[in-house]
Amino acid sequence: MTDGSTRREFLGTLAAFSLFPLEQEKPDLILHNGHMVTMNPAEPVAEAVAITRGRFFAVGKNADVLNLAAPGVRKMDLGGKTVLPGFIDAHSHPAAAGLSHLRMVDCDLRSISAIQAALRERAAKSPAGDWVLGFKYDDTKTEDGRPLSIADLDAAVPDHPVHIEHRGGHTVYANSLAFQKAGIDEKTPDPPGGRIDHDPATGKLSGRVAESAQAFFEKVLPQDFTRDDHREGVKLISKMLAKTGITSATEAQGTPTDLRAYQDARDSGELLYRAYCFINYRHIDAMIEAGVRTGLGDEWVRVGAMKLVCDGSISERTARLSTPYEGRPSDFGILVMTEEELYTYGRKAHLAGWQIGTHANGDVGIDTTLRVYERLQRENPRRDPRFRLEHCTVINDSLIARIKALGAIPTPFSTYVYYHGEKMRYYGAERLNHMFALRSFLDAGIRATQASDYPPGEFIPMMALQSEVTRTDTKGNVWGPKQKITVEEAIRVGTINGAHASYEENLKGSIEAGKLADLVVLGRDPLKENPSTLVTIPVERTMAGGRWTFES
Ligand SMILES: [Zn+2]
Numbered sequence: 336m337t338d339g340s341t342r343r344e345f346l347g348t349l350a351a352f353s354l355f356p357l358e359q360e361k362p363d364l365i366l367h368n369g370h371m372v373t374m375n376p377a378e379p380v381a382e383a384v385a386i387t388r389g390r391f392f393a394v395g396k397n398a399d400v401l402n403l404a405a406p407g408v409r410k411m412d413l414g415g416k417t418v419l420p421g422f423i424d425a426h427s428h429p430a431a432a433g434l435s436h437l438r439m440v441d442c443d444l445r446s447i448s449a450i451q452a453a454l455r456e457r458a459a460k461s462p463a464g465d466w467v468l469g470f471k472y473d474d475t476k477t478e479d480g481r482p483l484s485i486a487d488l489d490a491a492v493p494d495h496p497v498h499i500e501h502r503g504g505h506t507v508y509a510n511s512l513a514f515q516k517a518g519i520d521e522k523t524p525d526p527p528g529g530r531i532d533h534d535p536a537t538g539k540l541s542g543r544v545a546e547s548a549q550a551f552f553e554k555v556l557p558q559d560f561t562r563d564d565h566r567e568g569v570k571l572i573s574k575m576l577a578k579t580g581i582t583s584a585t586e587a588q589g590t591p592t593d594l595r596a597y598q599d600a601r602d603s604g605e606l607l608y609r610a611y612c613f614i615n616y617r618h619i620d621a622m623i624e625a626g627v628r629t630g631l632g633d634e635w636v637r638v639g640a641m642k643l644v645c646d647g648s649i650s651e652r653t654a655r656l657s658t659p660y661e662g663r664p665s666d667f668g669i670l671v672m673t674e675e676e677l678y679t680y681g682r683k684a685h686l687a688g689w690q691i692g693t694h695a696n697g698d699v700g701i702d703t704t705l706r707v708y709e710r711l712q713r714e715n716p717r718r719d720p721r722f723r724l725e726h727c728t729v730i731n732d733s734l735i736a737r738i739k740a741l742g743a744i745p746t747p748f749s750t751y752v753y754y755h756g757e758k759m760r761y762y763g764a765e766r767l768n769h770m771f772a773l774r775s776f777l778d779a780g781i782r783a784t785q786a787s788d789y790p791p792g793e794f795i796p797m798m799a800l801q802s803e804v805t806r807t808d809t810k811g812n813v814w815g816p817k818q819k820i821t822v823e824e825a826i827r828v829g830t831i832n833g834a835h836a837s838y839e840e841n842l843k844g845s846i847e848a849g850k851l852a853d854l855v856v857l858g859r860d861p862l863k864e865n866p867s868t869l870v871t872i873p874v875e876r877t878m879a880g881g882r883w884t885f886e887s
Pocket of ligand 1: 587
């Protein structure tokens with residue numbers, strides 16, 4: 336142990352204060368008089384923590400921890416407030432979302448006229464001819480009961496091309512000028528795997544295009560994000576996540592550009608959450624060539640799994656199912672990659688020491704993905720590969736048994752039942768008892784995580800707790816009550832289970848001496864709260880690595 340980093344590593348893996356002379360390891364900060372729910376089974380509740388160099392140095396009773404205070408040490412009285420470990424969002428798209436928030440109009444509004452007003456306001460500030468871009472539009476959430484039309488968009492913004500992404504990510508809406516620029520008219524045929532919608536009465540463009548037809552626009556949209564923009568995007572989303580108590584997030588569809596943006600934001604002190612950056616399979620050859628694999632990095636920016644995509648989406652009803660969607664007897668959803676493709680990329684990554692995370696929503700998608708993982712392990716067994724099933728939404732008993740046998744990790748949507756209740760009826764009451772199946776996962780001893788998939792889902796951890804515990808949407812409908820879990824279990828899912836999903840359970844996920852000082856101070860105790868108001872619990876402060884990343 337000759338250099339500082341090795342010594343820090345050593346400190347981190349042991350409850351070290353008894354091993355090092357106090358004059359060398361004085362706490363920087365003591366938080367006391369808290370109600371700390373630690374998620375450490377050896378010491379489930381504590382009153383105080385001492386923090387040094389970004390880690391918990393001591394955890395325990397007020398008297399014992401305050402005893403460590405040397406003169407001049409900062410102390411903070413938490414006034415009995417509840418403290419939890421920082422939340423870990425195990426599947427999200429924060430870097431991309433940050434860029435969107437930086438540049439685009441947030442169309443998460445409740446009427447078409449409100450969306451029109453927001454677009455009009457942006458257009459007024461933009462030179463004529465410049466694109467007006469929107470995102471987070473959701474056709475099921477406006478009071479109008481119909482989707483945005485090309486006429487709505489032309490009326491709002493006639494002199495700028497307008498392009499609006501649905502928050503699910505599989506469809507876009509545009510105005511006439513944008514269609515012109517994209518080279519699409521009424522006679523343009525649908526591309527393979529895509530659709531250009533027409534008004535059934537007139538045959539005119541409706542304004543909506545789906546799936547691969549989005550590529551027409553991608554060719555003409557402004558691609559002028561600078562390196563600084565990417566860093567700014569991370570900075571912006573950092574503040575949004577920190578405000579809700581998130582201290583770590585998986586970037587679930589990352590690229591080398593995202594990895595650089597995270598490093599840039601960290602270097603400039605603007606990164607407020609720890610990023611586990613997946614790498615999309617399209618970049619895997621270059622990464623392997625460079626000698627990179629899962630785990631490279633540090634506790635702020637780390638290379639995550641290789642990302643594959645097996646099937647479609649839950650919110651936009653394209654997940655691949657064994658029995659059809661309710662009321663659509665011939666619609667089973669879609670498979671995006673073939674089993675052979677998944678295997679080819681998976682094998683390459685598996686042999687090079689990468690974790691693999693495959694988007695698999697429907698039971699057929701999950702079955703296919705598991706078959707690939709089982710084959711990889713059979714042909715080339717690796718110790719503890721922690722295969723991930725991104726979303727892993729619709730399950731059954733035999734899938735559960737195979738997930739358990741493989742030690743695989745599901746990352747089910749945490750806020751969908753609460754936030755996307757209006758989409759649940761497409762799946763039916765019976766199937767909902769096998770969706771976002773935390774009860775089944777936990778009963779089987781499977782370490783499922785909290786995951787927002789933002790922007791498609793909301794990322795607020797208190798909303799995740801309410802959704803998982805009550806299985807009730809904002810209108811009071813209950814969806815899949817058999818999958819309810821307890822508040823305590825939901826906290827575990829959102830903290831230590833998330834750490835395990837990135838091989839960091841010895842580093843974070845609980846308030847424990849030696850671990851990273853990541854925590855959240857709440858206005859009320861979720862364990863004493865009425866489950867139907869969990870989402871209203873205020874986050875007062877968030878800390879990552881001993882530094883306050885949010886203070887209310
Ligand atoms: Zn995702």
